[in-house]
Amino acid sequence: MKLLRLSAQIHKWIAVLVGLQILFWVGGGLVMTAIPIETVRGEHRVRTAQPQALDLTGIRALDAVVAERNLTPTRAELKSTPRGPAWLLTPTEGAPITLDARTGQTFAPLEADEARRLATAVYRGGAQAVAATRLNDAKRETGRTGPLWRVDFNDREKTRFYVSPDTGEVITRRSAVWRLYDFFWRLHILDFKTGENFNHPLLIAASALSLVVVLSGFVLLWIRLERDFVQWRVRRGGKPRRTSGRTGNS
Missing domain, CATH: 1.20.5 (Single alpha-helices involved in coiled-coils or other helix-helix interfaces)
Structure with missing residues (x-):
């Protein structure tokens, strides 16, 4: 009888403290398991891209590019982008640099119409790109830093594509589904600032x-x-x- 009374008291009062969080864990777990992670990531809104060979016509040599800019990169990658081939250089100090591989210079500024066009070319679905907004500093939800173009689509999920202002690549996707998932994830791990510390x-x-x-x-x-x-x-x-x-x- 003593054990019963003690267990009942412990169960009751501690449940008062953490009962709401337990509800959030269970409810959040239901949301996170019921929604496919591919939907959360917006993968169903991206066209399947066909691999294409990198056109090396007119590519400037890496040695010439780094010498011209007095760089000592620790890593260099030549890649194809929607705006043409690009050198991605990681210097010994400072942020990575993206250069037009044909000129060795930074890409011309990306305009709103081009950002909308490039995002639409990647988007899968019947919705339209209704706005393109240049963000001088990327929003926290993107997980990126620096400037980005945000292109909004008028689908029911309120899809947003975030486009690189240099290469025109869609580097991340967000939607109302992602935000719902993120809300319950933050409740789940009790980290409302970054959603990363558990x-x-x-x-x-x-x-x-x-x-x-x-x-x-x-x-x-x-x-x-x-x-x-x-x-x-x-x-x-x-x-x-x-x-x-x-x-x-x-």
């Missing part, structure tokens, strides 16, 4: 208290089932088994 003290404490709630609940369940079993045997006319005084009322 080792912080608040989450650890909530998890530990929730474990206590579950364990005390199992104790209560065991005691209750044992008492019900004894009462069932009495009603059946059997001889009750000794239960160390735990069959009294709680």
Whole structure:
């Protein structure tokens, strides 16, 4: 009886503290498992691109490009982009540099009409690109830094493509579905600032208290089932088994 009362008190009061978070964990888990991750990432809104050979016509040699800019890159990549071939250079210090591989210079500024056109070429679906907005600093939801073009589509998911102002590539996608998923993810890990830290003290404490709630609940369940079993045997006319005084009322 003492164990029953103690378990009930522990279960009740700790559940008051963490019950809402447990609800968020369960509800968020349902949302995150019910929505396919491909839908969250917006993969169903992207056309399947066919691999194309890189056109090397007129490409400037890497040695000439880095010498002209007095660079010592630790990494250099030549890639095809919607605006033509590009050198992606990672210098020993500072941010990576993207250059037009045919001129060795930075790409001309990307205009709104071109950003909308490039995004539309990648988009899959019947919606239209209704706006193109240049962001001097990328929004947190993109997971990027620096300037980006945001192209909005008028589909039911409110899809947004974020386009590189240099190469014209769609570098990330966001939608209302992604934001719903992100909201529950942040509730799940209790990190409302970045949505990335799941080792912080608040989450650890909530998890530990929730474990206590579950364990005390199992104790209560065991005691209750044992008492019900004894009462069932009495009603059946059997001889009750000794239960160390735990069959009294709680």
